[in-house]
Every structure is written in structure tokens, then in C-alpha cells.
Amino acid sequence: MRGARLSAPLPFLAAVVAALLLASVLIATLVQERSARKDRALALARTEALDHARKYAKHASQALSTVEAALADIAENMTGGPAAMGNALLKLHLAVKHKSLYLPQAIDVRVFDAEGRLQANGTSYPPSAMSVAEEPFFRRHRDQWERFVVEKPWKTPSGTWTFGLSRGITENGKFNGVVQALVDPAYFEGFQLANEEEHAAGDPGRLDAVMLFDADGTVLAAWVPKKTEDTIGFPVRSNTAFAGMPIKGFGSSGLQTLDSEGHVVGIIQLSDFSFRVAAALSRAAVLREWSRQVSHTTLIIAVIVLVTITFIALAIRQMRQGNRVKE
Secondary structure, eight states: OHHHHHOOOHHHHHHHHHHHHHHHHHHHHHHHHHHHHHHHHHHHHHHHHHHHHHHHHHHHHHHHHHHHHHHHHHHHTOTTOGGGGGGGHHHHHHHHHHHHTTOTTEEEEEEEETTSBEEEESSOSSOOOOBOTTSHHHHHHHHHOOSEEEOOOEEOTTSOEEEEEEEEEEETTEEEEEEEEEEOGGGGGGOOOHHHHHHHHHSTTSEEEEEEEOTTOBEEEEEESOOOTTTTTSBGGGSTTTTTSOGGGGGOOSEEEEEOSSEEEEEEEOSSSSOEEEEEEEHHHHTHHHHHHHHHHHHHHHHHHHHHHHHHHHHHHHHHHHHHHHO
């Protein structure tokens, strides 16, 4: 009789096994769906990061191409070079000043003769006496005949950041000087995308950083966050949004996405310059909705487990009552 009391009828075993199988299938399905939703959220974030980077890269290309075109125009219309203009230097100053009016992205435009002496700029007349004969950018034009040179960012005496774009002035195989634009990194901060403003209203902090950097990874300008001393002129990976990214990723051309524990990053190569734009989305913000879904899924799994345990407990209780009746 004791052996009969411990034995379980087949219907009871079938019910328990069925309950366990059903619970296992439901839990496995929920876990798999949770993982799939996370993958979809990250895939969409990578596309979004590239889209942000592409739009900002287009903005940067347009701004820098306008400067480059202005420098080319000044250089090509300077027959004999600035030193040959003599009394016409006032005319040169007015021409440069007029050109500067259409370059809000430039702090100043400066023209140097073949000896590196400042001949004209877009802000004052007569210009202050200065020479850039031994400056690296000027020597690259004069000694290496580089046509277009980009300088690393530096601080002006007023404390603002700038970086230089310059073009050599040549005629009939002769070096006649350099025309240089001092680009204002703060100009890039004014670029706002309507979709980002709308998005920021509902989910601020999703877009953590957008930066323009050169082939060496030095930051030239930043849209988000605002320009700060520890951003402009520093390596792009010194910013927390990009710190966890592999360094080789910032040197690759074309477009790509990078992931870290904290951010999803899209990188776009500018079409006309050896610069890149990187846009970083907060991984926590990207997965915020998924995290809410995880909480719901966890609750559902807990309910399934509780119901299954309750069902089995009730079945065991009913079986024991049946065994007592038989005794």
C-alpha cells in the first residue's frame, strides 16, 4: 500500500509534463523575441547614426567647399601676385573684404606675398605687419608646391579656436604667395536638423556627439556637444562618446558603423576633403524602449512560472487526496 501511495497516475504525469513543456516553449519564445527586438533596435540605430553623419558631412562639405572656391577665386585673379599690386593693395583689401562677407564660416581671409609678408586681409586696412615665412603651412606651399593645405586647429590671441585652409598663388610656374582662410569651428554649431529637434523633444540625449575630424583623428569642429576646449584640437577618441571605439575605425574611408558598450557610431567620409564626420547615439537611449519591453517580458515570464508552479502544486495536492481516498 505504501508503494501505491507514492505512485502517480498517468494522467497526472501527462498534465505535469504538458504544463512544463508549454511553459518552456512560452519562455523560450519570449526570450528569443526579446533578443530579436534588441538586435532590431541596434540595427536601426546604426542606420540612424549613419544618416546623422551623412547629413552633417554634407553640411561640412558645403561649408568647406565654399571656402576653397573663394580661395581659388582670389588666387586666380591675382596676376603677378600681391607684391606686384603696389598702390592697389587697398583694392585687394576691398576685394578680400567683399569675398569675406559671403564666408560666415571664416574668421578672416588673409593674403601673403612670396616672402610670407601679410599684404591684405578682410578685417582691417592697412594690415598689421606680420610674416608667416617660417610657418609650416606657408613652407608647404613655397617649398613643396602643395596646392591646398589644411592646418591643425589652434587658439587665436582672443581665445577662440580656428583652423586654416590655404591655397598657393602661382603664375607661369612661379610661386607668388598664399591666400589663407581662418575657419571658425563655432560656425558648424549652428547647423540644426529639424528631425533632430523633434526627436530631442521626445528623447533628449539620444544623439550624444557629432564631430568633424581630419585623417589623423584631430577634431576640427563639433556640432553636438557644443565646442569646448577639450574637444576642438584633441583626438576624436578623447571624447567619452568615442572612447570605447577601436582606433582603426576612425582611419577607414567610406562609411561604417562601430559599437561599444555605451554608444553606436556612424562614420562618413566627406566627398571633397580627407575629413570624416562621426555621429554617436547613446546606446542606453537607443535601448530604452527595448528595456521597457524587457521589464514586461520578465513580468510575463514570472507569471508563467508562477502559474506553472501553482498548477503543478495543485495537481500534486489532488493526487495525494486521491491516494488517501484509495487507502
